[in-house]
Amino acid sequence: MIRIRLNDLGSGKEDSLLNTEVWKWDGTGWSGLSKQQEDFVRAEEDQFATIPAEPGLYRVDYSSKPWDTLSLLEDNEANDLRTTALHPAPFKLKDGMLWGYVSDEGKTVIDPRFEYAEDFQENGLAIVQIKGHSSLIDSSGREKVKPIYSFIAPFSEGRAVVSDSKGYFLMDEAGKAVTSKRYDFLNSLQEGRALFYTGQDSGKIRYGYLDRQGKEVIPAAYEDASDFTEGTALVKTGSGEFALINPEGRQMHTYSHPFVGSPGDGMLSFQAAENGKYGYLRTDGTIAIQPQFTSALPFSSGRAVINTADNYGNAYGLIDKQGRMVIPAQYYEVQQLGESRVALGTPLYPDQPYRGSRYEIADADTGKVLNNHPLLGVNNYSNGLASVYDAKETYFIDKSGGRAAQPPVLPGAGTLSFSGNLIRADVDQRTAYYNRLGKLVWKQNTVIPLRPPYSVLEKKYNPNKDYLVYYPEVEGIANVEVSRGVNDKLRKLSLAEGAGSGSASQEFSYTGDFSVAFFRKNLLVLELSGYHFPFGAAHGMPTRIYVHINLRNGKFYRLSDLFKPGSKYVAKLSEIVGKQIANDPQYSYVFPGSYKGISADQPFYVDEQALYLYFAPYEIAPYVAGFPTFRIPYAEIMGLISTEGEFWQSYH
Secondary structure, eight states: OEEEEOGGGGTTOTTEEEEEEEEEEOSSSEEEEEEOOGGGSOSSSOOEEEEOSSSSOEEEEEEEEEOOOOOOOOHHHHHTSOOOSOEEEEEEETTEEEEEEEOTTSOEEEEEEESEEEEEOTTSOEEEEETTEEEEEOTTSOEEEEEEESEEOOOBTTEEEEEETTEEEEEETTSOBOSSSOBSEEOOOBTTBEEEEEOTTTTOOEEEEEOTTSOEEEEEEESEEOOOBTTBEEEEEETTEEEEEOTTOOEEEEEESSEEEEEETTEEEEESSTTOOEEEEETTSOEEEEEEESEEOOOBTTBEEEEOOSTTOOOEEEEOTTOOEEEEEEESEEEEEETTEEEEEEESSTTOGGGOEEEEEEETTTOOEEEEEEESEEOOOBTTBEEEEOSSEEEEEOTTSSBOSSOOOEESSEEEEEETTEEEEEETTEEEEEOTTSOEEEEOOSEEEEETTEEEEEEEEEEETTEEEEEEEEEOOSSHHHHHHHHHHHHHHTTOSOOOOSSTTOOEEEEEEEEEEEEETTEEEEEEEEEEEETTOSSOEEEEEEEEEETTTOOBOOGGGGBOTTOOHHHHHHHHHHHHHHHOGGGTTSOTTTOOOOOTTOOEEEOSSEEEEEOOTTTSSOGGGOSOEEEEEHHHHTTTBOTTSHHHHTTO
């Protein structure tokens, strides 16, 4: 394939997009190769048209499309939103997916070098992942806390919950621990108190609270406990005994019931009898609403979601503090969205409710349905706007329930959120940023440069809402037939074909993606990942395939191609993996007796230093173990490797 840079064609039209159509002369007329799709104009700053690298007469037609005139948020709404100059952004590179940070103008400010990156917080720090560990950086990209922790939570009240192999502790903004010991579990600070528990090893868990300095101001004496809110927290003092305590641990009120739930708006859900119906107490312990519900969620803004269906069914509604039905208990789902709005959900397919719901927006004060346009995903309101998506697009709605004036409106399913001066779009598993006028500022790249003339293009296959695949197409292979064969095989291995109709008859969902796992000399290793989820199952099944492609001749290598003909590589590799399972504690999760050796075509991948063999979930270990992987340095098996062979020579 050959790429033609188009930016100069649109010079002087900075507020426009270029649309292209690619044509080829067939001897009698022009045949369209591409009626402009997203595939043919791509990259975050440069725009290209792509034509086949084969003889012929081609034509590229182009036209500019102005950005629509769009409205801004009201000034008072915009001022309420936290501003930041840097935004986390994922980049697909020849080293795999890495995250960096871009500016309000879409320029890369911190180069992509993190496995994951979160938003900058008000203290100027951001949580990033490096080699599987969490770290903190400042806005210049400098490490303020080294990547030695398994987890760092966002800061709350000047403290962050951190964990390592020894347990959980509180860290201040200078990266110093403020607790004198580790805990089995620790929540973030809420109203000056952090909930913790100890005793996990003994099986006798007890809850208590730390203050901001890490002192145990309320001892670990409770069987269960909740975070502080509105100056109090609910704790369980014994079987059927609960109390509402203040930040010093003094009991404000006590309750003797089989169950009491967390407080909200001065109300607590409760059961008067074991396994009985739910009602609500006032904080002083008097009954506000008699038990009559099969489930009862905490009150918020004067309303609570309840369920009246027996036998674990769904008949949800909304009540006020007097127990009156504001919204009748007839919905499969009711979600409080904030700002006096709720989403009412009914199953897309009544006989398959686990396949998701369609939502309509209602007023939480009056129960009036405001908009019954079927929405497939709804998020909470903030500053009068909520991000939603329907069968076609993702966009904002206002408090009327209708489509808001605030752009953007994007094809696909996902969420929109405010990121300082920009709007972040996470749609169809890809990230982009827009300004408040709806103009694209930055988008995730769809071209992965390798080495001229090679690159990997991202293609999308999305025949229905339950089937989404991003698959690779290799560009730069000189021989047209070889190039076509390579890319046809990649498309098939990625399962970017077929799929159900997306209707009630489709029995599963599937998502697929890819990344560059390794590239050196002429060898390209691509990881093709997928997730197949049968509707109604407890979980889906992940898949992982590594393909090893020689870019000069298009050959796909197998494990056997790495070794000398006739060598006993299967036996040797089986022995090495067996020893790792027996002697390395990290493989203690392997089912006893399940490992019987590797196969001649064992799933594998290579990099510059080692061979890696892996197994599918459940094959030799529990599902939660993922893909058990075993690293074998070349030094251990060099006598078996065909160092003069085509596979080895392709990357050495």
